[in-house]
Amino acid sequence: MATAAEQWVLVEMVQALYEAPAYHLILEGILILWIIRLLFSKTYKLQERSDLTVKEKEELIEEWQPEPLVPPISKDHPALNYNVVSGPPSHNIVVNGKKCVNFASFNFLGLLDNPRVKAAALASLKKYGVGTCGPRGFYGTFDVHLDLEDRLAKFMKTEEAIIYSYGFATIASAIPAYSKRGDIVFVDRAACFAIQKGLQASRSDIKLFQHNDMADLERLLKEQEMEDQKNPRKARVTRRFIVVEGLYMNTGTICPLPELVKLKYKYKARIFLEESLSFGVLGEYGRGVTEHFGISIDDIDLISANMENSLASIGGFCCGRSFVIDHQRLSGQGYCFSASLPPLLAAAAIEALNIMEENPGIFLVLKEKCARIHKALQGISGLKVVGESLSPAFHLQLTDSTGSRDKDVQLLQEIVKHCMDRSIALTQARYLEKEEKCLPPPRRRTGESRAHDQGGGPGCAAVGRVLGPDGRLPRGTRTGLWSLPCDLGEACVYLEGGHRAAWVWTAPNHEEDAGYF
Amino acid sequence: MELSPHGLSAFRGLLRLRIKAAELPGGVGESRASHPEGFGWCEGAGKWCDLSLLCCLFAEQRQERGGRMNVGTAHSEVNPNTRVMNSRGIWLSYVLAIGLLHVVLLSIPFVSVPVVWTLTNLIHNTGMYIFLHTVKGTPFETPDQGKARLLTHWEQMDYGVQFTASRKFLTITPIVLYFLTSFYTKYDQIHFVLNTVSLMSVLIPKLPQLHGVRIFGINKY
Numbered sequence: 001m002a003t004a005a006e007q008w009v010l011v012e013m014v015q016a017l018y019e020a021p022a023y024h025l026i027l028e029g030i031l032i033l034w035i036i037r038l039l040f041s042k043t044y045k046l047q048e049r050s051d052l053t054v055k056e057k058e059e060l061i062e063e064w065q066p067e068p069l070v071p072p073i074s075k076d077h078p079a080l081n082y083n084v085v086s087g088p089p090s091h092n093i094v095v096n097g098k099k100c101v102n103f104a105s106f107n108f109l110g111l112l113d114n115p116r117v118k119a120a121a122l123a124s125l126k127k128y129g130v131g132t133c134g135p136r137g138f139y140g141t142f143d144v145h146l147d148l149e150d151r152l153a154k155f156m157k158t159e160e161a162i163i164y165s166y167g168f169a170t171i172a173s174a175i176p177a178y179s180k181r182g183d184i185v186f187v188d189r190a191a192c193f194a195i196q197k198g199l200q201a202s203r204s205d206i207k208l209f210q211h212n213d214m215a216d217l218e219r220l221l222k223e224q225e226m227e228d229q230k231n232p233r234k235a236r237v238t239r240r241f242i243v244v245e246g247l248y249m250n251t252g253t254i255c256p257l258p259e260l261v262k263l264k265y266k267y268k269a270r271i272f273l274e275e276s277l278s279f280g281v282l283g284e285y286g287r288g289v290t291e292h293f294g295i296s297i298d299d300i301d302l303i304s305a306n307m308e309n310s311l312a313s314i315g316g317f318c319c320g321r322s323f324v325i326d327h328q329r330l331s332g333q334g335y336c337f338s339a340s341l342p343p344l345l346a347a348a349a350i351e352a353l354n355i356m357e358e359n360p361g362i363f364l365v366l367k368e369k370c371a372r373i374h375k376a377l378q379g380i381s382g383l384k385v386v387g388e389s390l391s392p393a394f395h396l397q398l399t400d401s402t403g404s405r406d407k408d409v410q411l412l413q414e415i416v417k418h419c420m421d422r423s424i425a426l427t428q429a430r431y432l433e434k435e436e437k438c439l440p441p442p443r444r445r446t447g448e449s450r451a452h453d454q455g456g457g458p459g460c461a462a463v464g465r466v467l468g469p470d471g472r473l474p475r476g477t478r479t480g481l482w483s484l485p486c487d488l489g490e491a492c493v494y495l496e497g498g499h500r501a502a503w504v505w506t507a508p509n510h511e512e513d514a515g516y517f
Numbered sequence: 518m519e520l521s522p523h524g525l526s527a528f529r530g531l532l533r534l535r536i537k538a539a540e541l542p543g544g545v546g547e548s549r550a551s552h553p554e555g556f557g558w559c560e561g562a563g564k565w566c567d568l569s570l571l572c573c574l575f576a577e578q579r580q581e582r583g584g585r586m587n588v589g590t591a592h593s594e595v596n597p598n599t600r601v602m603n604s605r606g607i608w609l610s611y612v613l614a615i616g617l618l619h620v621v622l623l624s625i626p627f628v629s630v631p632v633v634w635t636l637t638n639l640i641h642n643t644g645m646y647i648f649l650h651t652v653k654g655t656p657f658e659t660p661d662q663g664k665a666r667l668l669t670h671w672e673q674m675d676y677g678v679q680f681t682a683s684r685k686f687l688t689i690t691p692i693v694l695y696f697l698t699s700f701y702t703k704y705d706q707i708h709f710v711l712n713t714v715s716l717m718s719v720l721i722p723k724l725p726q727l728h729g730v731r732i733f734g735i736n737k738y
Contacts, residue, residue: 016703024704027713031692038688041680046728180663203662233738237666331658 124347167306169334170316246278246289252387280310
């Protein structure tokens with residue numbers, strides 16, 4: 001093995017030790033001292049050194065007063081005075097025992113009490129029972145789930161779709177699955193609360209741009225590009241996302257998707273499109289805002305929607321390319337750690353999809369009705385319509401605020417109550433005031449629900465308008481109202497004399513729905 | 518080899534008088550708290566350097582440490598990278614791996630023993646530098662949204678707590694290897710230069726002052 005000169009006889013080695021050069025032995029001595037120091041050093045956390053003395057800590061503890069578990073709130077808090085609905089919230093809704101025309105639910109296609117959907121749900125209930133009792137990974141995957149995912153992917157013409165069991169959790173789980181610390185998300189100011197929670201959970205850098213303002217977004221993207229040029233190595237590991245909604249819940253407007261796609265390719269960001277309100281509403285066949293603008297669905301990296309509006313089911317889905325959606329099967333927190341969608345709801349959603357695919361004409365009917373309602377609601381003094389004419393969900397906002405948010409909320413509440421007394425169910429748009437990033441002004445929300453039945457059944461939409469000069473309610477004034485029978489069941493009445501009131505409804509049996517105030 | 522808790526406390530009992538609790542290497546705090554009498558009454562006894570006590574303490578730590586890392590199960594460890602070097606049997610495996618490397622190098626014909634030792638030292642230190650101080654992040658997704666994405670394994674160990682048992686072990690091993698290498702190369706000059714440079718490249722990144730430091734922006738992102 002070794003030559004004779006290099007035999008490692010122990011004696012020779014020890015001799016070499018005695019003849020070792022001094023620097024080497026000194027270094028070894030230092031290293032031995034280093035080892036001893038190491039063995040006796042305490043563990044410590046690097047940032048944990050607190051600069052408070054023991055006395056200061058004691059003082060702080062003395063000063064602390066616990067807050068009450070239940071903070072004092074007024075009796076008028078909306079959470080304490082809620083309306084109780086009995087029966088299904090379809091075209092007519094029974095609120096607090098009173099039958100009203102439903103303008104508060106997002107039952108856009110009227111599929112909520114569709115007999116086919118109900119039959120499919122019942123059949124599934126008899127077959128599977130009610131719940132799944134397990135997340136998707138632990139025996140919670142049923143054939144109806146796979147079926148629904150398949151159908152949704154085919155309907156939206158994407159490669160794959162994934163189902164969540166709660167609509168809010170869909171986008172709130174999808175965003176943090178892809179966007180992590182250090183990534184950048186450009187998001188619209190008017191993004192809904194679910195998106196905001198998803199962004200918060202993602203711990204990424206959020207950059208807000210003005211609502212639907214592509215110039216502002218481009219400015220932000222340009223700034224980011226300049227920063228990237230200064231630090232290309234950091235830019236290479238930073239992911240950029242743009243999160244927009246197809247139809248914004250908070251403003252009823254549609255996002256300018258063609259410009260967004262152009263910006264996406266110019267600045268290399270990925271688009272996450274939240275289509276909760278536009279799925280089943282926009283587009284020729286209800287495929288959402290991509291179909292509305294004629295954009296190829298492959299340009300959008302992820303589409304997320306909840307099935308609680310047009311599909312009249314519960315839950316949500318995301319669809320897109322396979323390699324994008326597959327990632328959520330392990331990283332989507334709402335997917336992995338929640339029980340899966342009850343099979344009866346999945347079956348109901350499949351049947352609703354069937355109906356949507358068989359009758360593509362309902363989307364046109366919905367659009368027409370939306371346009372009509374929007375037109376009819378223009379020109380109310382004191383309230384302005386916020387939202388596009390295509391949007392089935394829009395807001396009625398006070399044109400002049402009274403000055404304080406609470407007063408505005410109260411006034412709107414009175415308006416809502418007044419409408420309820422006249423059998424029109426409206427709702428105020430509610431926000432968690434302390435949690436919203438950009439709190440929208442108080443407004444009343446109207447959800448148009450359109451039913452399409454072949455025989456001209458009770459497709460009914462009625463809108464009550466309460467007016468008064470300066471937005472005050474008319475009290476004690478007798479105002480009359482007439483209904484005009486008409487073939488289409490449409491009637492529009494105006495009453496002069498200081499108060500303008502208009503009822504617009506399309507109903508065959510309008511006598512029942514006539515309102516007086 | 519398992520030390521039973523009884524044997525341990527009996528042994529500890531013999532050494533109680535010589536210990537000042539606060540001076541001891543950390544990581545044993547849990548066992549201290551669990552000891553019924555505590556060490557409060559030992560103040561003034563002074564720090565005492567007892568090698569057998571240290572062995573006993575390390576063995577205790579090893580008992581608490583071993584088997585905590587659950588791979589592939591629903592565990593609550595946010596970043597398992599932090600606990601890898603504390604798992605049961607990993608220290609022994611590591612030492613055996615160095616031994617294996619050495620034996621493999623020794624089997625190469627026409628290579629002399631000092632060269633083999635220097636090679637062992639260099640290869641070991643290079644490997645340690647790459648795996649502990651170059652590669653960043655985790656090979657799996659962590660539920661903390663990528664907190665450790667820019668941290669090397671050394672910085673991730675024990676969530677950044679300095680001077681834990683594993684960190685000390687990983688610092689001492691290259692030094693011991695260096696001693697052996699110096700001995701077997703008969704303190705030759707060229708070997709000295711190579712081995713010392715290699716040792717410094719492995720010791721300096723382990724200093725707590727260099728936690729998270731990237732010199733000249735190398736390896737920053």
